[in-house]
Amino acid sequence: MKITKITIIFLVACLTVAGGDIRQAIGNPNQIVQSEVESTAKPIPVSLPVKARVLLNNGDSRSGKVMDINSQHLTIKRDGSNRKEAIANVARIEFDGEVWWPNSSRPIVIHGDEVEMKGKPRRFQVQMDGLEWVNTEEGIAVIKPEAVIGVDDRKGLPRSMRNIINSRYIVSVIEFQSEPQILIITATSHSREE
Numbered sequence: 001m002k003i004t005k006i007t008i009i010f011l012v013a014c015l016t017v018a019g020g021d022i023r024q025a026i027g028n029p030n031q032i033v034q035s036e037v038e039s040t041a042k043p044i045p046v047s048l049p050v051k052a053r054v055l056l057n058n059g060d061s062r063s064g065k066v067m068d069i070n071s072q073h074l075t076i077k078r079d080g081s082n083r084k085e086a087i088a089n090v091a092r093i094e095f096d097g098e099v100w101w102p103n104s105s106r107p108i109v110i111h112g113d114e115v116e117m118k119g120k121p122r123r124f125q126v127q128m129d130g131l132e133w134v135n136t137e138e139g140i141a142v143i144k145p146e147a148v149i150g151v152d153d154r155k156g157l158p159r160s161m162r163n164i165i166n167s168r169y170i171v172s173v174i175e176f177q178s179e180p181q182i183l184i185i186t187a188t189s190h191s192r193e194e
Contacts, residue, residue, distance in 0.1 A: 043142035
């Protein structure tokens with residue numbers, strides 16, 4: 001039996017109806033289609049430049065390389081040692097410097113002039129656990145599509161970001177909203193020849 005997009009939508013609608021939410025399934029079929037499309041979206045590739053300046057709510061700052069961000073704390077590496085800072089204390093992170101870029105053989109370090117900008121910076125509103133590390137040492141990560149709340153103050157994930165190939169987003173700023181726990185990631189799409 002060949003499964004098509006229409007078959008999947010029909011099965012989701014049947015499950016929704018069987019689950020007791022008949023009015024929602026009949027009255028809002030777009031929600032069913034949206035759920036199916038979101039489930040096929042690929043992770044959004046991002047790179048965090050090696051230099052980071054962490055600005056704290058009390059006006060202090062820390063510098064180093066961001067090694068981890070989660071709902072509790074972020075980890076900054078400087079002079080070979082890691083230091084944790086509670087997320088509640090962090091206002092934003094500003095990034096600069098070289099970027100690790102994965103290619104077909106192994107990741108390489110590139111400089112800003114070796115990438116081609118593709119458009120203006122975008123602002124991703126993401127759930128606090130929406131950034132998944134691929135390689136923490138090299139600052140290579142992905143944004144989980146299911147964790148995206150909105151992009152550029154518009155709800156949901158734009159169609160153009162559902163399957164990014166041959167480019168990635170270079171992060172310039174990450175801001176933190178404590179209530180609700182949201183990351184606002186400002187990043188610009190770049191492409192590069194291997």
